[in-house]
Amino acid sequence: MTDRTAERREEDWSPLEPDVHERQIEALGAFVRANSVRTAVDLGSGDGRVGVPMAALGVRVLAIDNDDEALRRCAAAGLTTRNADLLDPALDCTLDGEPPDCAWCLGNTLMEIPDGADAAAMLRRLRAALRPGACLIIDNFSARYWPCVAQGLWVSGVSPDGTEQIVWADDDNVFALRRGDEVDVDHEEIRPGDRLIRLWTRNELRLLAMATGWEGPEEDESGELLILRRPEA
Numbered sequence: 451m452t453d454r455t456a457e458r459r460e461e462d463w464s465p466l467e468p469d470v471h472e473r474q475i476e477a478l479g480a481f482v483r484a485n486s487v488r489t490a491v492d493l494g495s496g497d498g499r500v501g502v503p504m505a506a507l508g509v510r511v512l513a514i515d516n517d518d519e520a521l522r523r524c525a526a527a528g529l530t531t532r533n534a535d536l537l538d539p540a541l542d543c544t545l546d547g548e549p550p551d552c553a554w555c556l557g558n559t560l561m562e563i564p565d566g567a568d569a570a571a572m573l574r575r576l577r578a579a580l581r582p583g584a585c586l587i588i589d590n591f592s593a594r595y596w597p598c599v600a601q602g603l604w605v606s607g608v609s610p611d612g613t614e615q616i617v618w619a620d621d622d623n624v625f626a627l628r629r630g631d632e633v634d635v636d637h638e639e640i641r642p643g644d645r646l647i648r649l650w651t652r653n654e655l656r657l658l659a660m661a662t663g664w665e666g667p668e669e670d671e672s673g674e675l676l677i678l679r680r681p682e683a
Protein backbone atom coordinates (compact mmCIF):
# COMPACT_ATOMS: atom_id res chain seq x y z
CA MET A 451 0.00 0.00 0.00
CA THR A 452 1.20 3.49 -0.82
CA ASP A 453 2.47 5.59 2.07
CA ARG A 454 1.26 8.80 0.46
CA THR A 455 1.75 10.89 3.59
CA ALA A 456 5.43 10.04 3.81
CA GLU A 457 5.91 10.76 0.10
CA ARG A 458 4.10 14.07 0.32
CA ARG A 459 6.14 15.12 3.30
CA GLU A 460 9.40 14.52 1.49
CA GLU A 461 8.16 16.80 -1.30
CA ASP A 462 6.63 19.35 1.02
CA TRP A 463 9.84 20.19 2.84
CA SER A 464 11.43 21.34 -0.42
CA PRO A 465 8.66 22.19 -2.87
CA LEU A 466 10.91 24.41 -5.01
CA GLU A 467 14.19 23.87 -6.84
CA PRO A 468 17.07 25.25 -4.73
CA ASP A 469 17.73 28.22 -7.04
CA VAL A 470 14.01 29.13 -7.14
CA HIS A 471 13.87 28.81 -3.36
CA GLU A 472 16.82 31.20 -2.98
CA ARG A 473 15.28 33.77 -5.31
CA GLN A 474 11.89 33.52 -3.61
CA ILE A 475 13.29 34.07 -0.13
CA GLU A 476 15.34 37.02 -1.38
CA ALA A 477 12.27 38.54 -3.08
CA LEU A 478 10.04 38.07 -0.04
CA GLY A 479 12.74 39.49 2.22
CA ALA A 480 12.89 42.58 0.00
CA PHE A 481 9.09 42.91 0.20
CA VAL A 482 9.10 42.53 3.96
CA ARG A 483 11.77 45.20 4.38
CA ALA A 484 10.23 47.62 1.87
CA ASN A 485 6.79 47.34 3.49
CA SER A 486 7.96 47.26 7.11
CA VAL A 487 6.11 43.99 7.72
CA ARG A 488 6.15 43.20 11.44
CA THR A 489 3.65 40.33 11.59
CA ALA A 490 2.66 37.74 9.01
CA VAL A 491 0.69 34.57 8.62
CA ASP A 492 2.34 31.75 6.68
CA LEU A 493 -0.52 29.75 5.13
CA GLY A 494 0.43 26.11 4.61
CA SER A 495 3.77 26.79 6.26
CA GLY A 496 5.34 23.37 5.79
CA ASP A 497 8.47 23.15 7.92
CA GLY A 498 9.04 26.92 7.91
CA ARG A 499 11.07 27.04 4.68
CA VAL A 500 9.75 30.60 4.22
CA GLY A 501 8.68 31.55 7.74
CA VAL A 502 12.02 30.85 9.39
CA PRO A 503 14.11 33.17 7.18
CA MET A 504 11.44 35.87 7.49
CA ALA A 505 11.51 35.52 11.28
CA ALA A 506 15.28 36.01 11.04
CA LEU A 507 14.51 39.40 9.47
CA GLY A 508 12.43 40.33 12.52
CA VAL A 509 8.95 39.36 11.34
CA ARG A 510 6.73 37.64 13.87
CA VAL A 511 5.34 34.69 11.91
CA LEU A 512 2.23 32.63 12.59
CA ALA A 513 2.67 29.28 10.84
CA ILE A 514 -0.60 27.57 9.92
CA ASP A 515 -0.65 24.03 8.60
CA ASN A 516 -2.65 20.85 9.14
CA ASP A 517 0.44 18.65 9.39
CA ASP A 518 1.72 18.02 12.92
CA GLU A 519 5.28 17.32 11.84
CA ALA A 520 5.40 20.55 9.83
CA LEU A 521 4.25 22.53 12.84
CA ARG A 522 6.65 20.73 15.15
CA ARG A 523 9.53 21.85 12.93
CA CYS A 524 8.18 25.42 12.79
CA ALA A 525 7.80 25.57 16.57
CA ALA A 526 11.33 24.19 17.04
CA ALA A 527 12.55 27.08 14.87
CA GLY A 528 10.73 29.61 17.06
CA LEU A 529 7.61 30.31 14.99
CA THR A 530 4.16 30.63 16.53
CA THR A 531 2.08 27.73 15.21
CA ARG A 532 -1.56 26.89 14.69
CA ASN A 533 -2.89 23.56 13.48
CA ALA A 534 -5.79 24.39 11.18
CA ASP A 535 -7.32 23.65 7.80
CA LEU A 536 -6.85 26.55 5.40
CA LEU A 537 -10.33 25.81 4.06
CA ASP A 538 -11.98 25.97 7.47
CA PRO A 539 -14.60 28.76 7.43
CA ALA A 540 -13.56 29.56 11.02
CA LEU A 541 -9.83 29.84 10.20
CA ASP A 542 -8.22 32.21 12.66
CA CYS A 543 -5.30 34.20 11.23
CA THR A 544 -4.85 36.60 14.14
CA LEU A 545 -1.70 36.95 16.21
CA ASP A 546 -2.50 37.95 19.79
CA GLY A 547 -5.96 38.85 18.55
CA GLU A 548 -4.61 41.27 15.91
CA PRO A 549 -4.76 40.86 12.12
CA PRO A 550 -1.27 40.31 10.72
CA ASP A 551 0.37 42.90 8.46
CA CYS A 552 0.46 40.44 5.58
CA ALA A 553 -0.10 36.83 4.56
CA TRP A 554 1.77 34.53 2.23
CA CYS A 555 0.84 31.18 0.75
CA LEU A 556 4.01 29.92 -0.93
CA GLY A 557 5.72 26.75 -2.09
CA ASN A 558 2.92 26.18 -4.63
CA THR A 559 0.41 25.58 -1.84
CA LEU A 560 -2.37 27.33 -3.78
CA MET A 561 -1.90 24.74 -6.52
CA GLU A 562 -2.93 22.13 -3.95
CA ILE A 563 -6.36 23.77 -3.73
CA PRO A 564 -7.69 22.68 -7.12
CA ASP A 565 -11.33 23.53 -6.57
CA GLY A 566 -11.93 27.12 -7.63
CA ALA A 567 -14.86 27.50 -5.23
CA ASP A 568 -12.68 26.38 -2.29
CA ALA A 569 -9.93 28.79 -3.29
CA ALA A 570 -12.43 31.63 -3.69
CA ALA A 571 -13.96 30.98 -0.28
CA MET A 572 -10.49 30.96 1.28
CA LEU A 573 -9.49 34.23 -0.39
CA ARG A 574 -12.74 35.88 0.64
CA ARG A 575 -12.13 34.90 4.26
CA LEU A 576 -8.50 36.05 4.10
CA ARG A 577 -9.60 39.40 2.75
CA ALA A 578 -11.84 39.81 5.77
CA ALA A 579 -9.05 38.69 8.11
CA LEU A 580 -6.45 41.25 6.92
CA ARG A 581 -6.36 45.03 7.21
CA PRO A 582 -7.20 47.33 4.28
CA GLY A 583 -4.02 47.73 2.23
CA ALA A 584 -2.59 44.41 3.45
CA CYS A 585 -1.11 41.95 0.95
CA LEU A 586 -1.45 38.28 0.20
CA ILE A 587 1.63 36.91 -1.52
CA ILE A 588 1.66 33.80 -3.68
CA ASP A 589 4.15 32.10 -5.97
CA ASN A 590 4.37 33.32 -9.53
CA PHE A 591 3.79 29.71 -10.58
CA SER A 592 1.86 30.62 -13.70
CA ALA A 593 4.98 32.32 -15.10
CA ARG A 594 7.21 29.54 -13.78
CA TYR A 595 5.33 26.50 -15.03
CA TRP A 596 3.15 27.40 -18.02
CA PRO A 597 6.24 27.65 -20.25
CA CYS A 598 6.94 24.00 -19.32
CA VAL A 599 3.48 23.09 -20.61
CA ALA A 600 3.87 25.22 -23.73
CA GLN A 601 7.21 23.55 -24.49
CA GLY A 602 5.65 20.10 -24.15
CA LEU A 603 7.57 19.19 -21.01
CA TRP A 604 4.55 18.63 -18.77
CA VAL A 605 2.32 16.26 -20.69
CA SER A 606 0.23 13.32 -19.57
CA GLY A 607 2.36 10.23 -19.16
CA VAL A 608 4.85 8.40 -16.98
CA SER A 609 8.36 9.68 -16.28
CA PRO A 610 11.20 7.72 -17.93
CA ASP A 611 12.13 6.12 -14.60
CA GLY A 612 8.51 5.10 -13.98
CA THR A 613 8.26 6.85 -10.62
CA GLU A 614 5.87 9.68 -11.56
CA GLN A 615 2.76 10.01 -13.66
CA ILE A 616 0.91 13.10 -14.80
CA VAL A 617 -2.70 12.81 -15.93
CA TRP A 618 -4.24 16.02 -17.22
CA ALA A 619 -7.98 16.63 -17.00
CA ASP A 620 -9.63 16.73 -20.41
CA ASP A 621 -11.34 20.05 -19.78
CA ASP A 622 -9.47 22.00 -17.12
CA ASN A 623 -6.05 23.28 -15.96
CA VAL A 624 -5.89 20.46 -13.45
CA PHE A 625 -3.74 17.35 -13.40
CA ALA A 626 -3.38 14.33 -11.16
CA LEU A 627 0.12 13.67 -9.88
CA ARG A 628 0.82 10.03 -9.05
CA ARG A 629 4.03 8.94 -7.41
CA GLY A 630 5.61 5.57 -6.61
CA ASP A 631 3.06 2.79 -6.55
CA GLU A 632 0.27 5.25 -7.28
CA VAL A 633 1.53 5.18 -10.88
CA ASP A 634 -1.09 3.35 -12.92
CA VAL A 635 -0.52 3.15 -16.67
CA ASP A 636 -3.90 1.46 -17.14
CA HIS A 637 -5.76 4.53 -15.91
CA GLU A 638 -4.89 7.47 -18.10
CA GLU A 639 -7.81 9.47 -16.82
CA ILE A 640 -8.27 11.11 -13.43
CA ARG A 641 -9.75 8.65 -10.95
CA PRO A 642 -11.18 9.03 -7.42
CA GLY A 643 -8.42 9.43 -4.84
CA ASP A 644 -5.95 11.09 -7.23
CA ARG A 645 -4.08 14.08 -5.80
CA LEU A 646 -5.16 17.00 -7.96
CA ILE A 647 -3.02 20.02 -8.72
CA ARG A 648 -4.32 23.19 -10.36
CA LEU A 649 -1.89 25.00 -12.61
CA TRP A 650 -3.62 28.35 -12.24
CA THR A 651 -3.17 30.63 -15.21
CA ARG A 652 -2.42 34.28 -14.63
CA ASN A 653 -5.88 35.19 -15.87
CA GLU A 654 -7.58 32.65 -13.60
CA LEU A 655 -5.75 34.25 -10.70
CA ARG A 656 -6.89 37.68 -11.82
CA LEU A 657 -10.50 36.48 -11.97
CA LEU A 658 -10.10 34.78 -8.59
CA ALA A 659 -8.86 38.07 -7.14
CA MET A 660 -11.67 40.07 -8.75
CA ALA A 661 -14.30 37.64 -7.50
CA THR A 662 -13.04 37.79 -3.93
CA GLY A 663 -12.37 41.48 -3.48
CA TRP A 664 -8.59 41.63 -4.00
CA GLU A 665 -6.58 43.88 -6.30
CA GLY A 666 -3.98 42.29 -8.54
CA PRO A 667 -2.19 40.05 -8.71
CA GLU A 668 0.85 42.11 -9.65
CA GLU A 669 4.35 40.73 -10.02
CA ASP A 670 6.91 42.00 -7.55
CA GLU A 671 10.06 43.61 -8.97
CA SER A 672 11.91 40.31 -9.17
CA GLY A 673 9.06 38.50 -10.92
CA GLU A 674 9.25 35.70 -8.34
CA LEU A 675 6.13 36.65 -6.42
CA LEU A 676 2.55 37.65 -7.14
CA ILE A 677 1.08 40.24 -4.81
CA LEU A 678 -2.64 40.62 -4.14
CA ARG A 679 -3.65 43.69 -2.18
CA ARG A 680 -6.73 44.28 -0.10
CA PRO A 681 -8.21 47.56 -1.34
CA GLU A 682 -8.04 50.46 1.11
CA ALA A 683 -11.74 51.29 0.75
Ligand SMILES: C[S@@+](CC[C@H](N)C(=O)[O-])C[C@H]1O[C@@H](n2cnc3c(N)ncnc32)[C@H](O)[C@@H]1O
Pocket residue numbers: 461462463464465493494495496497498499500514515516517520534535536537555556557558559562
Ligand atom coordinates in the same frame (compact mmCIF):
# COMPACT_ATOMS: atom_id res chain seq x y z
C1 LIG B 1 3.82 22.26 -0.94
S1 LIG B 1 3.86 22.46 0.79
C2 LIG B 1 4.55 24.08 0.92
C3 LIG B 1 5.09 24.36 2.29
C4 LIG B 1 5.62 25.78 2.50
N1 LIG B 1 4.63 26.80 2.26
C5 LIG B 1 6.82 26.05 1.66
O1 LIG B 1 6.77 26.97 0.83
O2 LIG B 1 7.83 25.35 1.81
C6 LIG B 1 2.17 22.68 1.19
C7 LIG B 1 1.89 22.74 2.67
O3 LIG B 1 0.56 23.15 2.84
C8 LIG B 1 -0.07 22.31 3.79
N2 LIG B 1 -1.48 22.25 3.41
C9 LIG B 1 -2.01 21.85 2.22
N3 LIG B 1 -3.34 21.95 2.24
C10 LIG B 1 -3.67 22.42 3.47
C11 LIG B 1 -4.89 22.73 4.11
N4 LIG B 1 -6.06 22.59 3.47
N5 LIG B 1 -4.87 23.18 5.36
C12 LIG B 1 -3.69 23.36 6.03
N6 LIG B 1 -2.49 23.08 5.48
C13 LIG B 1 -2.49 22.61 4.22
C14 LIG B 1 0.62 20.98 3.69
O4 LIG B 1 0.51 20.25 4.90
C15 LIG B 1 2.05 21.41 3.39
O5 LIG B 1 2.81 21.59 4.57
